[in-house]
Amino acid sequence: MTLLQAENLTTFYGASQALFGVDLTISEGEVVALMGRNGMGKTTTIATICRMLKHREGTLEFAGQNLGQLPSHKAARLGIGLVPEGRRCFPNLTVGENLIATARPGDWTLETVGKFFPRLAERHGQMASTLSGGEQQMLAIARALMTNPKLLILDEATEGLAPVVRQEIWQAIHRLKSETGMAILVVDKTLKELRQVADRAVILEKGRTVWDGKMGDLTHDLTDQYLGV
Amino acid sequence: MIRETHLNATIWLLLLIVPLAAWQMGEIYTITLATKICVLALAGVGLNIALGLGGMISLGHAAFFGIGGYAMGILASHAQSYAPIMETPFLIEGTKSMPVIWLLAIVTSGLAALAIGALSLRTNGAYFIMITLAFGQMLYFFAISWPAYGGEDGLAIYVRNEFPGLNTLVPIQFFALCFLILTAVIFLSSRLENSRFGMALQATRQNEVRTRTVGLTPYKIRLIAFVISGMICGLAGALSADLNRFVSPVMLSWHTSGEIMIFVILGGTGRLFAPLVGAAIYIMLEHFLGGISDYWQIFLGLLLLMVVLFAPGGVIGLLTKREAAHD
Numbered sequence: 001m002t003l004l005q006a007e008n009l010t011t012f013y014g015a016s017q018a019l020f021g022v023d024l025t026i027s028e029g030e031v032v033a034l035m036g037r038n039g040m041g042k043t044t045t046i047a048t049i050c051r052m053l054k055h056r057e058g059t060l061e062f063a064g065q066n067l068g069q070l071p072s073h074k075a076a077r078l079g080i081g082l083v084p085e086g087r088r089c090f091p092n093l094t095v096g097e098n099l100i101a102t103a104r105p106g107d108w109t110l111e112t113v114g115k116f117f118p119r120l121a122e123r124h125g126q127m128a129s130t131l132s133g134g135e136q137q138m139l140a141i142a143r144a145l146m147t148n149p150k151l152l153i154l155d156e157a158t159e160g161l162a163p164v165v166r167q168e169i170w171q172a173i174h175r176l177k178s179e180t181g182m183a184i185l186v187v188d189k190t191l192k193e194l195r196q197v198a199d200r201a202v203i204l205e206k207g208r209t210v211w212d213g214k215m216g217d218l219t220h221d222l223t224d225q226y227l228g229v
Numbered sequence: 230m231i232r233e234t235h236l237n238a239t240i241w242l243l244l245l246i247v248p249l250a251a252w253q254m255g256e257i258y259t260i261t262l263a264t265k266i267c268v269l270a271l272a273g274v275g276l277n278i279a280l281g282l283g284g285m286i287s288l289g290h291a292a293f294f295g296i297g298g299y300a301m302g303i304l305a306s307h308a309q310s311y312a313p314i315m316e317t318p319f320l321i322e323g324t325k326s327m328p329v330i331w332l333l334a335i336v337t338s339g340l341a342a343l344a345i346g347a348l349s350l351r352t353n354g355a356y357f358i359m360i361t362l363a364f365g366q367m368l369y370f371f372a373i374s375w376p377a378y379g380g381e382d383g384l385a386i387y388v389r390n391e392f393p394g395l396n397t398l399v400p401i402q403f404f405a406l407c408f409l410i411l412t413a414v415i416f417l418s419s420r421l422e423n424s425r426f427g428m429a430l431q432a433t434r435q436n437e438v439r440t441r442t443v444g445l446t447p448y449k450i451r452l453i454a455f456v457i458s459g460m461i462c463g464l465a466g467a468l469s470a471d472l473n474r475f476v477s478p479v480m481l482s483w484h485t486s487g488e489i490m491i492f493v494i495l496g497g498t499g500r501l502f503a504p505l506v507g508a509a510i511y512i513m514l515e516h517f518l519g520g521i522s523d524y525w526q527i528f529l530g531l532l533l534l535m536v537v538l539f540a541p542g543g544v545i546g547l548l549t550k551r552e553a554a555h556d
Binding site: 091103144 | 442
């Protein structure tokens with residue numbers, strides 16, 4: 001069943017157009033990789049889905065509801081959980097406070113999140129600003145999980161992390177897929193990892209969807225042409 | 230390094246012990262100073278919820294302080310003159326009962342905070358500061374041009390209002406009342422800070438956009454905090470008016486807003502006991518330096534400058550060696 005459906009989205013930053021027609025569908029339980037070189041509109045697409053930016057044309061539906069005029073907090077309440085680029089935890093709140101402040105009713109609670117990320121449970125009373133980069137990333141994911149989302153969006157979740165820590169984050173994403181069956185939209189530059197975790201890939205080029213298909217069908221020619229790898 | 234909770238307990242005990250000792254020694258004026266610290270600190274605790282937890286830099290909180298003061302002044306002056314406040318369509322008389330006066334002060338200042346907050350919280354940054362300042366000044370000029378209640382000269386109340394079981398004219402008893410109220414409000418403020426609402430309020434201060442993407446509504450959260458903050462300032466205003474037995478438009482002026490903000494910044498913005506430390510420093514400077522020079526506030530300015538430049542966590546931050554309020 002389709003969870004998110006975006007058709008021909010166009011989005012502007014003031015007078016400057018950033019998206020020229022993005023098509024994206026995500027089904028329940030599906031992991032989709034949103035790919036493209038820098039500046040092709042991946043983060044803008046995410047910001048539009050999360051309603052931080054309003055689209056001018058096209059349709060955007062989530063769980064059968066039109067997101068058209070909804071503010072971002074209402075989109076979040078419908079079940080869109082965002083792990084933003086650069087983590088952006090609330091630095092002067094503790095780990096526990098970051099999680100409690102954003103909690104919404106559902107299966108994900110302080111206890112279940114603590115079991116999923118034991119390291120966060122150990123640092124419950126520690127200020128978010130004093131965590132390592134990897135721990136902050138775990139906290140950003142845990143914070144999004146505490147909103148009990150139907151769709152989890154991970155924007156460059158492993159960027160800037162040490163290889164070992166990056167591996168931990170990928171393991172967490174694999175576990176989310178296998179243990180929860182949650183729909184995930186993931187943006188990342190590590191093609192090797194994306195190939196392993198994602199069911200489908202969508203490639204953006206100059207603010208348009210140029211390829212949408214199964215991850216297994218993503219050939220070397222396509223990645224060379226659109227991603228430069 | 231001193232733990233902040235230990236420091237807070239010491240400050241609280243000092244505020245209790247000094248007036249008790251003064252009472253034993255017959256130093257009535259010291260008790261009055263301690264009562265003044267309690268009342269001003271209470272206003273600071275109110276502002277600290279908006280400023281320290283919510284990051285709302287309001288230059289209009291004197292409006293709520295003044296509304297609380299005028300609620301007391303109007304009710305008490307009518308009780309004093311035996312003239313009803315209004316007769317039609319129904320009779321409303323004045324009262325000398327402190328609980329009734331406090332209730333009215335809290336309700337009216339809360340309603341004013343709701344109206345002012347609902348409009349001003351649609352803006353942020355410098356615009357928010359200016360709009361709260363403008364609302365405060367509007368009420369200040371309204372009070373000046375309201376001859377029925379003294380206009381620019383203010384309103385004197387000859388006898389302190391009554392509280393069941395206490396003789397409020399006895400300084401130590403009135404101090405005890407103010408001290409208990411301050412303690413209760415600091416306790417409530419601490420509970421608020423550690424509640425889910427308080428955490429969400431702090432989150433809106435740290436990253437407004439991010440709070441929206443996790444399903445929170447910064448406007449609503451801030452408005453509730455602003456109203457709670459205004460209500461506490463209103464209660465402080467009613468107590469201040471009772472302490473001085475005088476209400477004047479100065480209570481509503483932006484100077485008063487600035488003074489309340491100074492208490493919070495001196496103590497350490499966002500810290501639970503900051504307003505109490507700030508108010509105590511302010512009153513002590515006024516008491517000790519005010520006798521030497523009329524321009525004692527120059528020293529206050531210098532102190533504020535030093536705190537802002539060298540101790541961003543305020544005096545409490547300096548003593549506990551912790552810059553941020555929440556670590």
